[in-house]
Amino acid sequence: MTRPIVMPYEWMSKPTPHEEWISGEGKLIWLALFFMEVGAGLCFFSIIFDNLLGMLSGWFIALALGGGSFLVHMGKPLKAYRAIMRPQTSWISRGVIFISLFGVFGAIYIILSYRGVDLNLLPLQIITGVFCFLVALYGGVVLSYVRALPLWNTGLLPMIYITAGFWGGAEVLLGISLLMGSSVESIELWIRVLLPFFALLVPLYLMSVRYSSETGSLSVRRILAGDLCPHFYVGVVCLGLVIPLIVLAYSIWAGVGAAPHAIILFAIICGLLGDLTMRYCIMKASLYTPLI
Amino acid sequence: MEQKPFEIIEDKWVPTTCGMCYGMCAIRVRVVNGVPIEVEGNPESVMAGSNGGICGKAHAAIQMVYDPYRVNYPLRRTNPKKGIGEDPKWKRISWEEAIDEIVERLGKFHEKHPEEVGFMSSPPTGADPACLFATLLGRKFGGTMLMPGPTQCANASHEPAGMNHCSWSVTPDFRYANYAIFFGAGKGISSGHSMVMLAGLRADATARGLKTVAFDPVCHQQGGKSTEWIPVLPGTDLAVALSMANVLVNELGIYDREYLERKTNAPYLVKNDGTYVRDERGEPTLWNIDENKPQPWDRPNLGNTSLEGEYEAFGEKCRPAFSFIKEHLKQYTPEWAEPISTVPATTIRRIAKEYGENARIGSTIEIDGVILPYRPVSCAIFRGGSGHSNGFHTFMAVDLLNHLVGNCEVPGGCIGWVTRSFGYPQTGMPAFGPAPSKEGFLTSSSWHRGLPATWPHPEPKLNTGVPTVASVFTLSTAEPVLVSEERENLFSKLGITSRMKALMMEGANPLMNTAGHQAMAEFLGGLEFIVHYQLYCNETSDAFADIVLPDASTLETLDILQSELYHFHYPMGMLPMEYHLRQPVVQPLHERRPIREFVLDLAERLGILPQLNEALNSYPVSTGCNPPLDPEKKYTWEEICDAFLTSKFGSEHDLEWFKDHGFIRWKKRPEEPYWKPFINARSCIYMEFLIDQEKMTKAILEPVGIELDWTQYTPLISYFDAASYKVKDTEFDLIAFSYRDVLFGGTHSQGLPWLRECAKMSPHSEMFCINIDTAKNRGIQEGDMICVENERGKKVKGKVHLVEGIHPQCVASTSHAGKWSDSQPLGKGKAPFFTALLESNFDNWCPVGLNPETSARVKLYKAEDTK
Amino acid sequence: MRWGMVIDLTRCIGCFSCVLACKQTHFLPPGVFWPRIVIGETGKYPATQKQLLPVLCNHCSDAPCQQVCPTEATQVREDGIVWVDHDKCIGCRYCVVACPYQHRTYLDDQLDKEYFPGKGLTPIEEIGRKLYPLQKGTTVKCNFCIERIDEGLKNGLSPGVDREATPACVNNCPAGARVFGDLDDPMGEPSMLIRERKGSQLRPEFLTDPSVWYVRY
């Protein structure tokens, strides 16, 4: 389709695509949410599996790449501190608080575990873990809170986002572990849960939006049969779901860790790309309901 | 962020008038530190919309002041080659140089052949049509008047509206109206005179229940905003109006007998050859039922006159004109009109019935103690409906619907622009008004081109010494032959040896706005010398002008003449009367000079200043200047304005007073807007004059072998196909037409950034429109690039917008769009250049008023380079 | 006290005066519109209804833009006006995304743009930057001409009645299609219009409770 979804003169007289957070520098938000959530997911599992490198990478991905994208996108980054002013209603305020605290606790945790201090880190692990969870959660909530966009305005969206975040985090950790040569079995077990769950959530989500409203259904149509269907079928379905699922099935069949590393790494990259594409589709396909 | 302190030295509102279209609305402009920053309607004046509202265009006037693409200095063409696409290679020259050259080159003509110099001006602008420049300077120079843009203006509406309403155009009297029908007129919505004033009146009326019906091929502005949209094929309004008249007269028997008897020529006795039965003096007669004998129309006590029946008068068998009309209308049944217009017969009947019933024939209303007939229904038509080769009859047919219910110039009915004024009470000025004339018809006290009257029409005469046939086609307000492909053929056959050699243009963009624009290009290309007084270099100047002079725009100009010309620019109906000053809110920037001052200088240099002063003294006709200007003296334009103002409104209301107050107001009496009952004169519904007109025109044209469709010279308002329906090639299956965009006035505003930005929200502004079904059949999609081609193979490309709200047999775009000049790059190439589809020749002219056909039979297909 | 506007679609002629009046009075840069006209149609030929719908920020009393704003830059005043304090705005654009009517614009490079590209700023634009400074990197929208209302009230004028205290788009509407006043005043013109002509809000299903109402045929 060469024709844009709406012509300038059709603005809000036809279902009108959301642009702000996905066109031009708006793409930074798409990336920010991806990095933050995958980073947080990575930290989460790194804490569980006590992987310092993973922790450090997760922290870096979430804060520097995620938070950084967010800051770069901001019109007045020097005033970013103001963003914590309205946690009562604003999920960005909450998110900024979450990510700040995640950053602080994460840093403390990293420093302490690097120093190898002789302390019980469990409380800190729990606190940091909780913030990882909140950071991975809030991005989806930020979107789902937008009543104006039926594609976002559903409880399933945060579920998808957090699942994707954790799955992505787990995959990155899996990759790191593979490269470091440490054991991967228990991580893979997580993936065995998260990936099928994600694979189940995606159609569930799309179907529920499809029947929610006319505009929602148009958004879903864009993903399944419209301008975004190449992204969806190649990126999400093929790269993000089919390939990882095949590899997963193989490793279930052949036993944990049986697949060659290269193939697993390949599947991990595919999975991450699939996640990114899924997020892109969700950002891009969202439509506002026309005013006429 | 710290803001540098900004000191406001001056912050004032200046009252003046808008010139972004010819509405001349009252505005005020906020000027801060010498910079005009805001335009709004003048809330104190009624010559704006509701509570001082204005339209979108008006705001952009301040952008026009600072538009970097304006002409700021006199320019001379240095590329001797002329033509579309030639770079003129403008070179800045001084005013002295420019005037010297103009005086030298015009002086040559002035001595021997002044008629070889054309004077042209431009209606849709603040430049003030044909006023000081053409009508006064041009006439005193002895030049030939020329209005090529409006060869397809509402040409076909002006002459008959003048004849029947003493006005250039007609509109519903919204204040008292309950039901109004539009046959292709944007009144109070998008276009036409006093657009914004009418918008306010119309909105109030709509809010209290006015029903509006728009016969219009497109459902956008008038169609979209009326209570009911009835799609009609362009150029077929004539069929609809005639069949409605038939329903009223022959099916419902609804007509205003008394009005027809007293206020029209319906009772005039007509012989079987179509001419009147005249008395010894040659005046028409009518039949007195009480005395059972014929009597002249002007006998003091007319008694009961007959509208029907057969009589014998002065030895001739005869019938009242109305009985001919009544019988003649019988053929025009709604069933007959349906296939022509595509309006269902049931709809025509219903609308006719609603119209007739709402007319409340016989009812009266008391306004300010005066009892007047009350007819809250009306039919209005203007450029859209009448811009066809059957335009004369179309206007007359629609107007017949008015006369049948007796609604002309009475409350709620169909009224013209301010035609009668008793003047400002203290001075009795300006006073003007309609009066009875020959054959009992109305005539106005002033008319366009400085003509004194709307009736009788000048007799067709051939004058071989001037380069125009305007004297032959006297029912045309703008003779198109001169600039058309027919010129050489017709001129040589008629033995007209004179040719136009030079042209003085004020505003205007004839190359873009004239049907047959290639012939226009040839005409312009054949001239020796063209001076274009302009705000912008446009397509016409770039291709053909030798000298371009920089005018001051409305907001930089002092003027009173916009309050004088044909009395448009006064408040309508029972709104109080106002006379406005236009004044500069900012002094002309750069070397721009208001054309008024230039005209005085030029007149002086050409030695015609005394004549010009004298002409001003009696301009327009009855209201001029008193004490008169001294013909020998050179006045400044300020002095002339001051003299005009004090002569009209007393010495205390001088220019300074007007600069402070903007305008003067006084109350009208009901007899002014609703004058018809008080003037013993009639409108024409039986066009007997066409019989003589035909004879005289034929006598000139037939001997040289020029055939017109003489059948249109019939006294009985009749149906004729518009030219677009004479094309038989079925491949050309669509009718293309244009309509005005509320966002733009003429071509020049097309380059103003604010308006362009708004146009992006409006698909109508930049694209062709066709019906979704029409598109489907051709595999065309929204936004596709299409090509529209007329039967001569002229092609216009543009993007297409698909809508439900357009007649499926039509393709439309806005008029005045599609600029191509680099001189106004922001307006360049933004929309289809519709006018290229129109042809200007005898096949496409209304044989009566020479109104060019403004729709075209076309085919439409996807252009190769889609998107 | 709740300021509100009623737009009478039977009166409106779609002339864009409201759009440009706002642009001029707020010196909005190229590409930025606070009010707009949404053009469309409903119904099949020949029963087509043209829609020329003037829209502006609805000053929702349940305003998503305010709820999502993390900085308190977007505020809902006691009198119902939803406005942006540009000194507080960080330009995150969450409000832009969240407004179901899409009435918010993030000011990016628009302020660097000239109305006549490449030709420098016109004196109007230059003076505008001083009289009505807007900040790059913040989000803007219709503010119900808050500056006129506040200034007018200070001078004892009543918005909606006195011109100086009334929004520019209302003053400039040639058809009297826009009426401004206190929605809480049952005898005020807006309330009466809404009552008598069965006014409605745009897309009530968005559950934002707009202060802008429409009356139709």
Ligand SMILES: Nc1nc2c(c(=O)[nH]1)N[C@H]1C(S)=C(S)[C@@H](COP(=O)(O)OP(=O)(O)OC[C@H]3O[C@@H](n4cnc5c(=O)[nH]c(N)nc54)[C@H](O)[C@@H]3O)O[C@H]1N2
């Ligand atoms: N297809 C199609 N063609 C049409 C029509 C249509 O409906 N459809 N309509 C026809 C009609 S009704 C008309 S009247 C003609 C109009 O035809 P034109 O008279 O040619 O009208 P404009 O294009 O407005 O040209 C006006 C010119 O005057 C200049 N101008 C504006 N204001 C001033 C001023 O204050 N001083 C000076 N010196 N110049 C000024 C502008 O720069 C512009 O170049 O077009 C006709 N052409």
Ligand SMILES: Nc1nc2c(c(=O)[nH]1)N[C@H]1C(S)=C(S)[C@@H](COP(=O)(O)OP(=O)(O)OC[C@H]3O[C@@H](n4cnc5c(=O)[nH]c(N)nc54)[C@H](O)[C@@H]3O)O[C@H]1N2
């Ligand atoms: N905004 C704006 N206002 C203007 C001008 C301008 O350029 N812009 N120009 C001024 C000038 S010079 C003039 S002459 C007047 C003209 O004023 P109008 O005559 O009102 O102008 P148009 O828009 O050309 O035509 C009016 C309507 O007729 C419809 N129409 C077209 N063809 C037909 C037809 O065959 N039958 C019927 N029933 N309807 C038809 C069109 O769709 C349109 O809705 O406007 C003046 N006012």
Ligand code: SF4
């Ligand atoms: S209708 Fe014409 S004169 Fe009146 S405000 Fe609009 S542009 Fe100006």
Ligand code: SF4
């Ligand atoms: S100014 Fe009034 S009439 Fe014009 S578009 Fe706006 S609301 Fe409608």
Ligand code: SF4
């Ligand atoms: S319309 Fe949009 S910007 Fe205006 S108050 Fe409502 S949500 Fe906020």
Ligand code: SF4
């Ligand atoms: S862009 Fe400004 S006003 Fe909008 S949500 Fe962010 S901080 Fe608030």
Ligand code: SF4
């Ligand atoms: S109320 Fe004021 S700020 Fe809002 S659209 Fe109207 S003019 Fe613009």
Ligand SMILES: [Mo]
């Ligand atoms: Mo015209």
